[in-house]
Amino acid sequence: MLLFIPVTFLKTSKGKTHIKVGSHTFYARGGNCKKESQRWCCTQNKYCRARLHVENNAIVAIFNHHNHEKK
Numbered sequence: 001m002l003l004f005i006p007v008t009f010l011k012t013s014k015g016k017t018h019i020k021v022g023s024h025t026f027y028a029r030g031g032n033c034k035k036e037s038q039r040w041c042c043t044q045n046k047y048c049r050a051r052l053h054v055e056n057n058a059i060v061a062i063f064n065h066h067n068h069e070k071k
């Protein structure tokens, strides 16, 4: 099922990378960088619980459940 979600890597004007999944966009969240894996969060709402898990530049998990309206 995850394989059918279109995923696009975007570059922002500030040189950061965002990942677009379907109609939502995610950013790499700072913080604990000891592990190889990284959590990516929804850019549209900081309380949104949708997450991406990225390991070694590959998306290993998608939680694409948003608790807000699409912009």
Ligand SMILES: [Zn+2]
Residues within 6 Å of the ligand: 024, 042, 043, 044, 045, 048, 049, 050, 065, 066, 067, 068
């Ligand atoms: Zn969201």
